[in-house]
Amino acid sequence: MAASPAAAASNKVRITGLSDVDFGNVSNLSADAVQSQSMCLFSDTATSGYNVTASGSGLGGAFELASGSQRMAYEVQWNGSANRTSGSQLLPNVPLIGQTSAATQQTCNNGPATSASLIILLRSAALSQAMAGSYSGTLTLLVGPE
Numbered sequence: 001m002a003a004s005p006a007a008a009a010s011n012k013v014r015i016t017g018l019s020d021v022d023f024g025n026v027s028n029l030s031a032d033a034v035q036s037q038s039m040c041l042f043s044d045t046a047t048s049g050y051n052v053t054a055s056g057s058g059l060g061g062a063f064e065l066a067s068g069s070q071r072m073a074y075e076v077q078w079n080g081s082a083n084r085t086s087g088s089q090l091l092p093n094v095p096l097i098g099q100t101s102a103a104t105q106q107t108c109n110n111g112p113a114t115s116a117s118l119i120i121l122l123r124s125a126a127l128s129q130a131m132a133g134s135y136s137g138t139l140t141l142l143v144g145p146e
Contacts, residue, residue, distance in 0.1 A: 013042065013144060018039050018118070018141075026122065032122065032124050033122040036084065036085045038084075038114035038117050041099075047100065050144060051097040051146055052090070053095045053096070055140045056074075056138070077089050077090065078096055082117055083114070101115050
């Protein structure tokens with residue numbers, strides 16, 4: 001009786017622990033406003049490698065917040081380590097390749113509790129030109145194995 005070859009395990013990448021970003025009422029328009037959050041990014045490839053692509057809700061995936069007809073640009077950075085407040089700048093719809101995850105379990109139940117940082121920046125130049133209002137937008141992150 002011939003043995004069937006084992007099915008290859010598929011490469012999986014998973015993000016858990018992301019939450020909405022809320023800048024609240026920004027009153028200091030002469031300084032950049034920064035919000036950073038750590039999450040679990042797990043990759044089960046042989047190298048624990050992954051890439052991340054971001055797209056915003058602006059035209060063509062631009063990173064923009066909207067308040068009615070008013071628009072305000074923001075920046076997105078990614079750091080492959082947890083608890084960081086700066087990282088590699090992401091461009092809309094352009095993968096950031098060559099990332100490596102330190103997570104040892106899909107939801108970071110064992111090992112490090114978080115393994116990467118997402119950083120959102122509202123630059124002072126954009127803040128000082130924005131009209132008063134309640135701005136919102138959507139940021140989509142797509143991760144893939146490497």
